[in-house]
Amino acid sequence: MTLFICIATGILALATVLPLWRNPHWLVRGLDFPRLQLALIALALIPLQIFLIPWTQPTFWIVLIVTLGCLCRQLWWVLPYTRLWRAEVKHNPNAKPEHNLTIMTANVLTPNRQADTLLALVKKHQPDILVTLESDQWWQDQLDVLEADMPYCIKCPLDNLYGMHVYSRLELKEAETRYLVEDDIPSMHAQVILHSGDAVRAHFLHPAPPSPTENPESAERDAELVVVAKSVVESDQPVVVTGDLNDVAWSATTQLFRKLSGLLDPRIGRGMFNTFHAKYPFLRWPLDHLFHSRHFTVSSIERLPYFGSDHFPLLTRLAFTPNAKEKQEEPSTDRDEKSWAKSIAQEQEVGADDVPEPGE
Structure with a gap:
């Protein structure tokens, strides 16, 4: 023994x-x-x-x-x-409706056919924006019924498990699909116009994970996160970055992304909100993320019920609160982390200039 x-x-x-x-x-x-x-x-x-x-x-x-x-x-x-930690993002349950931004992120799992269950969740929670990952043409055909209430769309149906769709009640300007690092892995970028008229720069990501069956290294995923982070850190606009990043919230690379970008994580001090794997409780991690600039506070964040995918959906309700900027401390990088980020981007021959900057 x-x-x-x-x-x-x-x-x-x-x-x-x-x-x-x-x-x-x-x-x-x-x-x-x-x-x-x-x-x-x-x-x-x-x-x-x-x-x-x-x-x-x-x-x-x-x-x-x-x-x-x-x-x-x-x-x-x-x-x-966990709730043992001080919350990084201030709580704001009484925001004016016109300042709210509610985003549902859902990795649908391409072979999953429970579209009706996901549509029921959308109907129940009424997000301003629905972001789907792994959505192919079949999923697009099912989700297009949302266009009656969510007419602003970005669509990229793919059969390689990296299709992506955005359906929005809020106006999307300068919407663009871009392949930042890998030729078959899209990302989406747009300016979201809130009901208040305020503009938010949004990036929707789904980089490939490091795995023996896909990318044997995390270099491609890490490079995408690094260049998006470097792009948004210079922006004066409110910023939201969301999607399935195929990385856990507490990894060194996700922490590097947060420090480079200066974006906040509303989960800190609130919970892990483990979204994957939906079928195996002991093997669950927070793979679906939403990060935002200091312009926002959070009304709520929750993991939604199972809908047939290997991921649970994540629903985040933000409140545009510009006067909260000075009350929320953004993370920052040191020289060693900047050097590491530079080497990651250079290895993949990609830079911040490759990232669309809607509204800039």
Whole structure:
């Protein structure tokens, strides 16, 4: 039993330390995902170590200290996404209706045929904007019934699991679909006009994940996030970036995106809102995201019910609150992070100038 505990502790330590290496290989970057699960494994190992290894053995103290170190490291990443942390974005439940911006993001899973269930969720929650990922021509045919109430659309049906659609009640200006890093992976960009007349710069993203079946490295995903971040940080407009980023909220690369862009995460201090995988409760991570500039406060954020996909939809209600800018601190980068971001973009030969700037 002591040997088993030592082996398990060694594997836990390796899984904790390996992501510190900035290597983009999927085996390394994939360990950013299960930080909560690894923390739970550490918690399970501690009582086993206490009760099954004699305290007089040096092995006991080694494995216990290593496990406690792993636990603290994993919690350091995930605790901000719990109610134990101070909320990064101010709560604003009483915003004027004309200042509201409600966005539903839904990765539909291309083979899923429960379009009626998703349409029912749209009817119930009445988002201003619906963003769908993995939507092909079949999904477009089903979703086009929304155009009666959501006439402003951007459509890119694809059969490669990277189709994307935007349906909006609010006017969309300068809408554009762009392939930023990979020729078959689209992103969408537009200026959203609120009922108040205020303009919001919006970017809808779905970069490919690092995986043995798609991209063996995260380099393409990371480059897309980096160049969008560099593009929006210079904008004086209110900004929203949303989509399935195929990265967890607490990863080093998502944190780099937030620091480069200066955008806020309304989940910090409120919850993880794990949207994937919908069918396996123990293997759930926050893959669907919404980030915004300091011009907004948040009215609510919630994970919506299952609709047949491997993702749950995410519904975020923002309130345009320009006077909140000075009360909300934006993240910032250091020199090392800027250098890392520069190398990521240069490797993929893409820059911030490649990102559309609607309204600028």
